[in-house]
Amino acid sequence: MKLHLVFPVLALLLNLCCKEEEKVDQKPPNIVWIVSEDNSKHYLKLFDENGIETPNIEALAEHGIQFDRAFSNAPVCSVARSTIISGCYAPRIGAQFHRRSKLVPMPDSLRMFPAYLRDAGYYTANNSKEDYNLVKSDDAWDESSGKATWKKRKGNQPFFYVHNIGTTHESRVHFPESDMENVPTITQGEKYKVQPNHPDTELFHYTNARYRDKIKEMDGQLGEVVKALEADGLLENTFIFYYGDHGGVLPGSKGYLYETGLHVPMVVRIPENYKDWVDLKIGSKTDRFVSFIDLAPTVLNLAGVQIPEQIDGKPILGNGVDAKELDQENVTYGYADRFDEKYDMVRSVRMGKYKYIRNYQPFNFDGLMNEYRYKQAAYGEWEKMYEEGRLNEQQSAFFKSRAPEMLYDVESDPYETVNLAGDPKFEAKVQEMRGLLNDWVEGMPDLSFYPEFYLIENAFDAPVEFGRTHQKEIQDYIATANLMLEEAAAVQAQLKDLLQSSDPWQRYWALIVCSSFGDGVKALVPDIKEIAKNDGQAVNRVRAAEFLGMTKTGDPVPIMLEALYSAQYETEALLILNSIVLLGSHDYGYNFPIDERKISPDFRKKKSEVVRRLEFLKTSKK
Known part of the structure; x- marks a missing residue:
């Protein structure tokens, strides 16, 4: 090789080696999760044109990565959070029922993942929701309470901090219809489209506006956490994750395996001092699929902690992540069983733009009575309009038996209103998706x-x-x-x-x-x-x-x-x-x-x- 070509190559290799040495010598980063309850991506303008502005979340995205394909594996709190804290699919480990009738042990001597962070010298604090269907590991948190904070760590100890925001929780839209006259909204309801499977009524527009008001309020609360980190001089040493803990609360979302129940907003702010740890460009968007089973291994990987083999997920950020492999990953799975008193059994797989839903008890129609759901006035109006015959076919589907299998193109049909499973043109796709799901449920088991x-x-x-x-x-x-x-x-x-x-x-x-x-x-x-x-x-x-x-x-x-x-x-x-x-x-x-x-x-x-x-x-x- 000619000498004028050798020296640049050697310089490049030397530079790469130095950077790897820097990573090894670098202090482990701080990691913060800011979690909003009951938010699917459909209601934030950052992710959907029908959403509302969230300037603080948008600011995180400008200094980080926007994950446009992030998914909860379950559309309800306790099952989603059990999946996150264990890194395991809930139906495999017995954590799939909401509310839990019996706490189940962590599987195969696995511990809740913050315990491994503590072993590695991290301070772990949770403020403050847990809601696990699992027997809690005594060593998971240094503190888990409404007073938990990173400020209680010792000296410059690295920390993992979870901040839960309940402002957008389902209960916040449990209001009487009279509120339409007595409680004005900041958001103008007429600016936003009502999704096509909902009746286009004044109450549904008002509920949309109330929900978006709460999202704006949540965004402000998120901003306060970021400001506090900045005031403590921690911003550029801290990975900040924002995500919704599962889908939104408008009727037919939370509690259901539709995209409005599973597809969540997710943004990760990348600190300046650790930007070389990430294979994606700061300020960019990615379509790589992320599921909640991936959150635990991602945090462990960023912290330099070995990932237990019992975990079902894989890391999406940090050292050793194969970017090419991740960019090809385009599959996520979902599950829905009992929600409070309402039983059902539904499984889903999304691959690329296609979503396959398997209704194992298809006669259990979606709108079957669930007392907590129906505290929302819009649910009651929807059901009343069905009984009175005032809904079209798409709007009525919620109250009718379902097909055993359903296939949707969620890019052209984001609210999953047109089932392609019976269309001969999609027979091969149905067979492929059915095979994926069967392999998954059998393999867990x-x-x-x-x-x-x-x-x-x-x-x-x-x-x-x-x-x-x-x-x-x-x-x-x-x-x-x-x-x-x-x-x-x-x-x-x-x-x-x-x-x-x-x-x-x-x-x-x-x-x-x-x-x-x-x-x-x-x-x-x-x-x-x-x-x-x-x-x-x-x-x-x-x-x-x-x-x-x-x-x-x-x-x-x-x-x-x-x-x-x-x-x-x-x-x-x-x-x-x-x-x-x-x-x-x-x-x-x-x-x-x-x-x-x-x-x-x-x-x-x-x-x-x-x-x-x-x-x-x-x-x-x-």
């Missing part, structure tokens, strides 16, 4: 293929071990559940055999598949009536009665009431009540004369989820 009450009694002392031991059975249940994706006539004989299985959970899933087909498997009515009368599992008798009620081939009321009165577990009674509420809803109209005295008094504790259901059923009769 997904514990939700057992009912919650069974998991509490048999699995939740060691859920990951239970999943490993029963992975073959779970895969068999998944295969049964997937029969609803075939033609009814083609699988009817197979379903008949499964209804007679000695495994109660094969019978359980076969019954759910039959209900998804409805009249398409009426030839199985005698077998299902036999289960409704004699099955040893009360929930199987209920699932059989559910089918009979939906198809008008039998009276579900006495079967369900008997099962409710004999329920041994609170979550068993809650699951039965979910079916009772479903069959008492608009499209079925059955009346269940419940005698509460016959329900175990243990389930009728003050503020229990069972009590919520019973109170709704009493008021719905009036």
